Amino acid sequence: MPERLGLRIGIDVGGTNTDAVALDATGALLAKVKVLTTPEVTSGITEALASILQVVESSEVTHVMLGTTHATNAVLERRDLRRVAVIRIGSPATHAVKPLFGWPGDLRTAASAGETIVGGGFEFDGREIAPFDADAVRRFLGELPERPKGVAIIGVFSPVNADHESAAADIAREMLGDVDVSSSHEIGSIGLLERENATVLNAALHDVARKVAGALTAALQEHGLKATALFAQNDGTLMSLGQVLHFPVLTIGSGPSNSIRGAAHLTGIDDALVMDVGGTSTDIGAITGGFPRESAAGTDIGGVPTNFRMPDIVTLALGGGSIVGDHAVGPRSVGYRLTEEALVFGGSTPTLTDAAVAAGRAAIGTGAPDLTETLAEAVRTADEMFADGIDRAKTAKGDRPLIAVGGGSVLVPDRLPGISRIHRPENYEVANAIGAAVAEVGGQVEQIIHGDLDRRRPEIERLSDEARDRAVKAGADPATVKIVDIEEVPLAYLTSPAVRVRVRAAGPMAGPPRITQR
Amino acid sequence: MRAVLLDGPVLEAIARGAAVLGAGGGGDTGVGLLIAQQAIEESAPPELVALKDLPPDDLIMPCGGMGAPTVSFEKIENGDEGARLREHVERTFGKPVVAVMASEIGGSNALTPIGWAARMGLPVVDADGMGRAFPELHQVSMHVAGISPSPAFLTDERGNVVITRAVDGPWLERINRQITIEMGGTASTAEYILTVEQAKTAAVAGSMTLAVRIGNATVGAPDPLEALIGELSAVRLVDGKITDLERRTTKGFAFGLATIEGIRSDTGRTIHVEIQNENLVAREGDRVLATAPDLITILDWETAAAIPTERLKYGQRVTVIAFACAPIWRTPQGIAVAGPRAFGYDIDYVPVEDLHA
Numbered sequence: 090m091p092e093r094l095g096l097r098i099g100i101d102v103g104g105t106n107t108d109a110v111a112l113d114a115t116g117a118l119l120a121k122v123k124v125l126t127t128p129e130v131t132s133g134i135t136e137a138l139a140s141i142l143q144v145v146e147s148s149e150v151t152h153v154m155l156g157t158t159h160a161t162n163a164v165l166e167r168r169d170l171r172r173v174a175v176i177r178i179g180s181p182a183t184h185a186v187k188p189l190f191g192w193p194g195d196l197r198t199a200a201s202a203g204e205t206i207v208g209g210g211f212e213f214d215g216r217e218i219a220p221f222d223a224d225a226v227r228r229f230l231g232e233l234p235e236r237p238k239g240v241a242i243i244g245v246f247s248p249v250n251a252d253h254e255s256a257a258a259d260i261a262r263e264m265l266g267d268v269d270v271s272s273s274h275e276i277g278s279i280g281l282l283e284r285e286n287a288t289v290l291n292a293a294l295h296d297v298a299r300k301v302a303g304a305l306t307a308a309l310q311e312h313g314l315k316a317t318a319l320f321a322q323n324d325g326t327l328m329s330l331g332q333v334l335h336f337p338v339l340t341i342g343s344g345p346s347n348s349i350r351g352a353a354h355l356t357g358i359d360d361a362l363v364m365d366v367g368g369t370s371t372d373i374g375a376i377t378g379g380f381p382r383e384s385a386a387g388t389d390i391g392g393v394p395t396n397f398r399m400p401d402i403v404t405l406a407l408g409g410g411s412i413v414g415d416h417a418v419g420p421r422s423v424g425y426r427l428t429e430e431a432l433v434f435g436g437s438t439p440t441l442t443d444a445a446v447a448a449g450r451a452a453i454g455t456g457a458p459d460l461t462e463t464l465a466e467a468v469r470t471a472d473e474m475f476a477d478g479i480d481r482a483k484t485a486k487g488d489r490p491l492i493a494v495g496g497g498s499v500l501v502p503d504r505l506p507g508i509s510r511i512h513r514p515e516n517y518e519v520a521n522a523i524g525a526a527v528a529e530v531g532g533q534v535e536q537i538i539h540g541d542l543d544r545r546r547p548e549i550e551r552l553s554d555e556a557r558d559r560a561v562k563a564g565a566d567p568a569t570v571k572i573v574d575i576e577e578v579p580l581a582y583l584t585s586p587a588v589r590v591r592v593r594a595a596g597p598m599a600g601p602p603r604i605t606q607r
Numbered sequence: 608m609r610a611v612l613l614d615g616p617v618l619e620a621i622a623r624g625a626a627v628l629g630a631g632g633g634g635d636t637g638v639g640l641l642i643a644q645q646a647i648e649e650s651a652p653p654e655l656v657a658l659k660d661l662p663p664d665d666l667i668m669p670c671g672g673m674g675a676p677t678v679s680f681e682k683i684e685n686g687d688e689g690a691r692l693r694e695h696v697e698r699t700f701g702k703p704v705v706a707v708m709a710s711e712i713g714g715s716n717a718l719t720p721i722g723w724a725a726r727m728g729l730p731v732v733d734a735d736g737m738g739r740a741f742p743e744l745h746q747v748s749m750h751v752a753g754i755s756p757s758p759a760f761l762t763d764e765r766g767n768v769v770i771t772r773a774v775d776g777p778w779l780e781r782i783n784r785q786i787t788i789e790m791g792g793t794a795s796t797a798e799y800i801l802t803v804e805q806a807k808t809a810a811v812a813g814s815m816t817l818a819v820r821i822g823n824a825t826v827g828a829p830d831p832l833e834a835l836i837g838e839l840s841a842v843r844l845v846d847g848k849i850t851d852l853e854r855r856t857t858k859g860f861a862f863g864l865a866t867i868e869g870i871r872s873d874t875g876r877t878i879h880v881e882i883q884n885e886n887l888v889a890r891e892g893d894r895v896l897a898t899a900p901d902l903i904t905i906l907d908w909e910t911a912a913a914i915p916t917e918r919l920k921y922g923q924r925v926t927v928i929a930f931a932c933a934p935i936w937r938t939p940q941g942i943a944v945a946g947p948r949a950f951g952y953d954i955d956y957v958p959v960e961d962l963h964a
Contacts, residue, residue: 182764185642185686185722212791213678219765245682281681282638394637480870481924537677587792589677 096149098141098316099526100134101156101347102126105368105425106496108522109137111145116354116527120144121519123496125425130159131304138308147314152598154525156321156343159301160294164341164391167195169300172202173271173292174237174261176226177285178253179210179245182218188243188285193392200293202237205229209253210245213587214539218245221253226260239269241292243285247274248536269295269335276336278535279589283387283396290390291338298337302330319530319564319598323388323397325350325381326531326595329564338397341390344521345400349374349381351524352492355514361490362482362508364475365520366497368410369422371475373403373482380573380595403482407474409497413439413467418474432458441500444468451499476506483507494520530570531595532559539587549575549590556594570596611816613721613731614652618643620822625717626913627821627835628814630902632885633714633740634676635915638683639722646686646722653724653731655815656706661732663804665705668696669736669749670723671716673761673783674793676917679715685764688795689723692760695768696800699758705803708732710747710796712814713740713885714915719795731815736799738811738933739902742884744783745776746945748935749799752809759783759798763790811933831911832926841930842963844889844896845878846871846908849923865905865919867927878927880905882916887950889927897929898952900936900945901959904928929959 095114100107103126111120122140127133134155163169175188188204189197207229208222230237240261244254251274258270271292277284305318319327322339325346333340345365352363359379365372375382381400388397406420410427423430423438430436432443433454444467445451447460458464483489488509493501494517503511516523534556538548553572560570574593611617622636629636647653661667670692672679693704707724709717712735724731736747745756756779761769769786773779779798787794801809821838828834836843851866862883869876878896881888886903889896897903905914908926935941937958947954 179682181685181766183683183685185684186638186645190645191641210682212682213675214792216791218682218791279677279681281683282641481922483922587675 093149095151096145097152097154097526098138098150099154099522099524100137101321101344101521101525102130102134102158103344103367103521107133107137108519109141110516110519110522110526111141111150112523112526118516118523121516121522123519130157130162131301134305135308138312142312147312150314150316152319153305153309153314153316154319154321154327154528155305156347156521156525157301157340158344160297160337160340161342161390163294163297164196164290167199169297170199170293171238171296172200172235173239173241173289174202174230174233175204175241175243175289176229176257177204177206177243178208178221178257179218179281180206180208180222182210182245183281186282189289196391196393200289202235203229203233211247211250211253213246213249213537215250221256223256223260226257227264230261230264237265237268239271239292239295240265241271241273241289243273243281243288245281246537247272248279276338277396278591279537280387280396283394286393287338287395287397290393290395291336294337295334298334302334306330317598321347321525321528323399324383324531324533324593325400325528327528327564327598328530332563342388342397342399345372345374345402346381347524347528348372348494348521349376349400349524350528351520351522352376352494352514353379354523354527355494355516355520356492356512358490358492358512361492361512362479363492363494364479364498364501365495366493366500367408367495368424368427368497369406369408371405371407371478371497373405373478374400375482378573403478405474405478407441407471409440409442409500411441413441413444413463415463416466418467418470439464441467441471442497444471445500450502453499471500472502472505475501479505479507493517529595530560530563530565530598531593532556532561532563532565533591533593534559535589535591537587537589545588545590549592552590552592553594556592560594560596564598565596566598570594611655612652613655614647615644617819618647618718618721621717621721621815621818622822623825623912624818624821625712625714626915627904627906628717628738628818628902629713629740629913629915630885630904631882631914631916632742633711633716634679636715636718638680639715639718642684642686643718643722643725646725650725650728653721653729655733656730657733658803658807658810658812661705661803664802666696666700666702667706667708667732667801667803667806667810668693668704668797669708669710669747669799669801670720670795670797671710672719672793673744673796674787676715678792682791682793684719684795686722686726688762688764689720690727691762691766691768692795692797693727695760695770696797699770700800704729706730706732708734708736708806708810709815710736710799711740712738712811712818716740717818732806732810733815734806734810734812735814736810738814738936739900740885741945744780744796744798747799748811748933749801749809750776751935751938751941751944754799754801754805754809756798759796761786761794761796763794811935825911832906832908835906835911836928839928839930841928842897842959844903844927844929845869845873845876846926847873847876847878847924849919849921849925852919852921863916867925870924880927881952883950884916886916888947888952888954889929895954895957896962897959898947898954898956899950900932900941900956902930902932931959
């Protein structure tokens with residue numbers, strides 16, 4: 090085999106499978122593997138990586154991209170979280186809802202070493218609410234019953250002015266030495282409680298971040314890989330290993346973005362609906378201008394609301410393992426036991442896969458069951474559910490193309506209402522890992538801008554520079570990073586114009602120069 | 608009299624009901640619910656009382672928050688604003704406040720006064736000043752009934768207190784809106800202070816229990832939409848999908864136009880909803896389907912949860928309903944304050960049930 094350079098390995102940890110792929114510098118697929126996701130996640134990743142490295146040489150690989158559920162699981166299971174000091178800067182405002190009010194008790198116990206509200210913070214127009222109370226921060230940190238393992242700092246309107254957060258961070262470092270500090274202006278957007286929750290979770294996840302970064306680094310070393318490691322985040326972009334140590338919470342929810350990006354890469358289409366059919370469920374999302382369309386509302390993580398924007402997904406309880414009953418398909422599924430329990434694999438549970446094989450849509454397993462009325466009805470029901478899901482996921486009139494990916498996508502019929510054409514790319518079953526491998530590096534910034542349009546323009550320019558800067562810090566190539574989205578939402582019920590502006594930048598990652606295949 | 612306590616489950620029902628009564632406006636109820644929940648945890652759940660059970664000559668304090676909801680979700684209030692308003696109301700009027708009343712049942716303003724009442728140990732009156740949400744201070748039933756808005760009280764989390772003696776409601780709105788911006792974009796206010804006796808005709812009675820009933824109607828219902836429509840005797844204007852959304856802000860008002868294309872049995876129909884902070888007019892071509900002061904609410908068509916205008920999104924599947932406003936808004940004076948022409952639409956107000964008779 091001739092030596093190739095600039096290979097990328099993408100790994101995506103899903104609920105059932107951990108998928109991995111190797112792509113060459115042109116984006117062509119060289120190797121793929123699916124292994125079962127292990128409960129502690131890491132050994133599944135190592136196994137998938139080892140299997141890929143039987144096909145490609147470690148010296149050829151320059152980047153390894155990982156989309157993982159470590160952080161999600163840690164929050165859901167309240168495992169490996171560390172207790173952090175929570176400092177909110179905003180008194181005399183904000184006392185009506187205290188930090189972590191409404192959190193599940195066990196998560197609060199696992200994540201918080203104590204909370205306070207100190208004087209300071211800013212107004213939406215940049216004035217101070219009150220002077221920053223440095224003494225109160227010192228008193229709080231000095232009187233905590235335990236030495237906190239991290240510090241979460243949240244200032245009112247810190248996305249407008251972060252000075253008080255920075256001042257509090259300096260005090261925390263001065264008093265606690267080498268402590269990890271999470272500052273909310275680097276993590277979330279306007280909306281104090283959601284940004285605070287995300288910041289506290291982020292601070293509590295630092296050990297998890299070290300563990301996963303350590304495990305990946307160890308796995309790379311074990312295989313003699315000198316590649317740059319990058320992590321997929323919830324908005325579909327990547328961040329560096331260094332960034333993940335600071336912002337572990339951003340890795341939560343990267344899965345749906347990965348499969349949407351992967352589908353776009355496999356087909357070369359960047360405006361389409363994407364249907365990812367798995368064993369138990371089907372996710373339908375959209376890619377617009379090359380990026381997954383985001384949901385308008387924030388996301389609940391482990392019982393705690395945050396303002397992370399996840400891809401806008403319609404989920405159907407329908408997949409290859411969905412059990413066929415009388416006049417019904419799903420929501421129960423045989424899941425990963427499909428190859429033991431389905432009729433086509435000699436089992437005794439009729440599944441949607443059996444129905445699809447009987448209807449002649451796919452050739453899977455060892456035999457084709459008879460097309461009984463029950464199975465025929467299951468196919469019709471599933472088709473109706475797919476059609477309904479597509480209609481719900483569509484955001485514009487007219488027919489759109491659909492990209493069908495995921496292990497169960499053979500179940501998708503050739504014609505669906507509202508769909509101009511169905512694309513079934515090769516390597517559809519590892520679209521998510523491919524999505525991780527081809528993702529760009531991103532950065533975003535959000536702020537309230539006060540004033541009319543003439544005053545807004547230079548401010549938006551400044552925010553754009555900052556978003557580009559953040560993307561470059563996260564590992565993007567400064568030469569090619571560009572602004573991908575500017576969102577402006579006016580504030581209601583105020584007589585002076587004020588607009589919430591969010592700017593996102595993204596670009597290919599910086600790295601060794603790409604060398605084309607010999 | 609059976610005392611109703613505004614405890615945890617009741618607060619959640621009020622939050623859902625207040626969102627429906629917000630007619631798209633009034634601000635998301637999420638933070639307001641947390642404020643009320645923390646207050647009842649730290650103090651005790653307040654009682655909900657009927658006007659007839661209170662001493663007729665004592666004072667009711669209509670109150671709530673003013674300004675940008677976006678700011679109030681970031682710079683959350685202190686919690687002591689209500690007590691400060693009461694102190695200054697009592698000092699100025701020389702009479703005790705016997706109960707708190709939400710000025711506006713629609714949106715988050717249904718909940719913050721409950722938090723204040725809990726902290727003060729005062730009951731909450733089963734009434735409000737709108738029966739819905741409106742953007743301006745003088746768009747309240749007390750204004751229609753001829754109650755003086757002044758002296759009016761405004762405070763912030765720092766302890767600033769401004770007492771405004773405006774010549775009329777529109778002037779109060781104009782002056783206090785400016786003070787609100789100086790206070791940081793949100794303020795806590797009490798105005799149109801009145802006696803229990805006056806409130807019996809000047810307030811919209813029963814609005815808290817209505818919010819509770821709306822909030823409970825959908826819980827566990829096999830068809831939440833049908834349950835809600837039944838509870839409100841609402842007209843279902845359309846089942847559809849948002850296919851276009853225009854937004855702009857002029858002088859602090861979020862203007863918008865939502866286009867909803869019918870689906871299911873409404874396929875082929877196109878409905879437009881005109882928005883100025885709240886949903887104000889629904890039309891189908893030249894035909895008017897409903898206008899303010901009647902309520903037009905856009906609901907998630909599966910959960911029947913109300914969708915505030917700032918959360919409307921291209922592609923959402925919705926059911927648009929309209930239902931009757933409080934009777935006081937249907938008087939000539941009420942229509943002058945909050946009818947379609949008060950918002951700049953050249954339409955005569957016709958009650959929603961007459962439009963769909």
